[in-house]
Amino acid sequence: MALLFAMPGNEASGSRLAEAARLESGTLEVRRFPDGESYVRILSPVAGEAALILCTLARPDEQFLPLLFAARTLREQGAASVRLVAPYLAYMRQDRRFRPGETITSGHFAELLSREFDGLVTIDPHLHRHRSLSDIYTIPATALSAAPALAEWIRSNVPAPLLVGPDEESEQWVAQIATLVDAPFILCRKDRRGDRDVEISVPDTNGHPARQPVLVDDIASSGRTLAEAARRLQEAGRAQPICAIVHALFETGALQALRPVTRAIVSTDTVPHETNAAPVAQLLARGIAES
Numbered sequence: 434m435a436l437l438f439a440m441p442g443n444e445a446s447g448s449r450l451a452e453a454a455r456l457e458s459g460t461l462e463v464r465r466f467p468d469g470e471s472y473v474r475i476l477s478p479v480a481g482e483a484a485l486i487l488c489t490l491a492r493p494d495e496q497f498l499p500l501l502f503a504a505r506t507l508r509e510q511g512a513a514s515v516r517l518v519a520p521y522l523a524y525m526r527q528d529r530r531f532r533p534g535e536t537i538t539s540g541h542f543a544e545l546l547s548r549e550f551d552g553l554v555t556i557d558p559h560l561h562r563h564r565s566l567s568d569i570y571t572i573p574a575t576a577l578s579a580a581p582a583l584a585e586w587i588r589s590n591v592p593a594p595l596l597v598g599p600d601e602e603s604e605q606w607v608a609q610i611a612t613l614v615d616a617p618f619i620l621c622r623k624d625r626r627g628d629r630d631v632e633i634s635v636p637d638t639n640g641h642p643a644r645q646p647v648l649v650d651d652i653a654s655s656g657r658t659l660a661e662a663a664r665r666l667q668e669a670g671r672a673q674p675i676c677a678i679v680h681a682l683f684e685t686g687a688l689q690a691l692r693p694v695t696r697a698i699v700s701t702d703t704v705p706h707e708t709n710a711a712p713v714a715q716l717l718a719r720g721i722a723e724s
């Protein structure tokens with residue numbers, strides 16, 4: 434049986450995953466020294482065992498070094514393999530050099546993780562200009578889809594939805610969920626002018642006036658994309674939307690700013706957050722078993 438080690442902040446999802454995937458929970462200790470350096474100790478025997486580390490990669494910079502130390506220590510202690518389960522995979526959006534001199538972080542981060550792990554299981558990585566994880570990851574990398582989990586929530590809670598994608602990139606998620614809940618979808622257009630400055634245009638459509646708009650996006654970070662889309666939908670005469678998000682990254686204050694322009698906000702639990710309503714443990718368990 435494989436051993437699952439949950440990095441700090443992933444303990445609750447680790448218990449759910451261990452139960453869903455019938456994995457044994459491993460124990461590790463991670464803490465910070467007063468000077469900010471990381472201390473990592475593996476407490477479970479791992480020699481000859483397949484090890485999995487669960488670490489969702491929201492706020493990746495502070496998580497990366499302890500994660501790397503844990504992976505290396507598992508190997509030093511004889512683990513037969515070390516795979517990473519990262520329900521949210523960071524550093525996928527800077528996938529090209531938009532301006533001269535910029536770092537293409539998606540490729541560098543993929544290279545760093547590929548050096549440390551024997552495999553990767555993740556959910557809805559932000560694939561846009563990279564068509565697949567294998568474009569940048571050199572280890573076996575499985576990308577699962579949270580669409581069925583969000584579709585299940587929508588089916589149980591929204592009688593007549595109209596799925597709305599805030600930009601063209603979101604079509605991959607929105608179209609799949611629309612099919613699963615047997616509802617129509619529309620796509621908005623987004624022009625991003627800065628980290629917290631986006632302009633959204635809603636398509637000129639008068640169809641399905643009575644349907645409840647459900648804005649679907651893979652990531653909410655500053656929350657501006659969803660807030661701006663929600664405002665534009667209401668200006669176009671639509672009802673306040675429900676937001677359904679895969680990865681609820683939400684910077685401080687973003688959720689509070691989004692609430693007044695939306696009817697409800699829900700997310701999967703790939704990133705622990707108060708909006709979590711669609712669990713992914715079963716999905717991850719299947720992905721681990723099949724990868």
Ligand code: R5P
Nearest residue numbers: 650652653654655656657658
């Ligand atoms: C864009 O590439 C993503 O799909 C999301 O729309 C974006 O990351 C959301 O960011 P924010 O919440 O900061 O507008």
